[in-house]
Amino acid sequence: MTNMLNVAPNEMQIFYEKERIRTDAALMREYCKSDIKEAYQRKKEVRHELQREARKAQYDDIVVAGNEIIIRKRNSWIDIPERRAANFKFRGLFPLISSDGDGGISALELEIMDAARYVYLIDSKAGRGGYLLRKIMAVGGQILVDAVKDQENFLRKFWVAILPLRTDAVMVPTHTGWVSWGNSAFRFVEKGATLWESVMKAAK
Known part of the structure; x- marks a missing residue:
């Protein structure tokens, strides 16, 4: 306490300014962490929604080409390679x-x-x-x-x-x-x- 009373006014101002900066920095770090978490959660929800929509957009065509039986998996977003469907x-x-x-x-x-x-x-x-x-x-x-x-x-x-x-x-x-x-x-x-x-x- 005695040391604080002996500190010059301009030094006190510098001290409190440093404390304010340190406090602001700590608050900013917490804010950023929270903001990152929220952004990650939003990204996760969007990804799940895209996956749900992709499943809805996906369907199978069964094609008899010559004697071969082929599955053509369709999707309104992308083309998926066809493949053999059976051993016969x-x-x-x-x-x-x-x-x-x-x-x-x-x-x-x-x-x-x-x-x-x-x-x-x-x-x-x-x-x-x-x-x-x-x-x-x-x-x-x-x-x-x-x-x-x-x-x-x-x-x-x-x-x-x-x-x-x-x-x-x-x-x-x-x-x-x-x-x-x-x-x-x-x-x-x-x-x-x-x-x-x-x-x-x-x-x-």
Whole structure:
């Protein structure tokens, strides 16, 4: 206290000026820290909003190019390279009709490891992703995406994409021997031929 009383007025003024500057500097540092935190938080919120909008803008196209099945992931902001979607190729989709005139079943022909595989499908179920996944996996088909729900979603889109590619109906005999084949014609069906009953069982 005695030392403070002995300080010259101009020195006191300098002392208080230094204290004011130091205090202002400390306040400015705190302000800057707060400002940086707020700026970071705003940037984080903007980034999350952009990510949400990007997900909304993103969708998949399923394209059958030749025999290849391709996923074209679309985004209204950027172009994303296309990629193979499955370990199989598409070779055809054929509505089936029995020699007695029954229908409601289709044959999906796939190529897996250079070999033809036939997937028999009940038409009323064929648009269901889970049903298609089970049937295609049963003949060795694989969908090249991870989540099961994404595989099912892909197959629903795949079915929509190939429906317009269906050919004329293919007749399947109901029994061996002489079979009525339409237009008053008959055809002899050998033992071991694929029959309508086995097709119906395979489609379940």
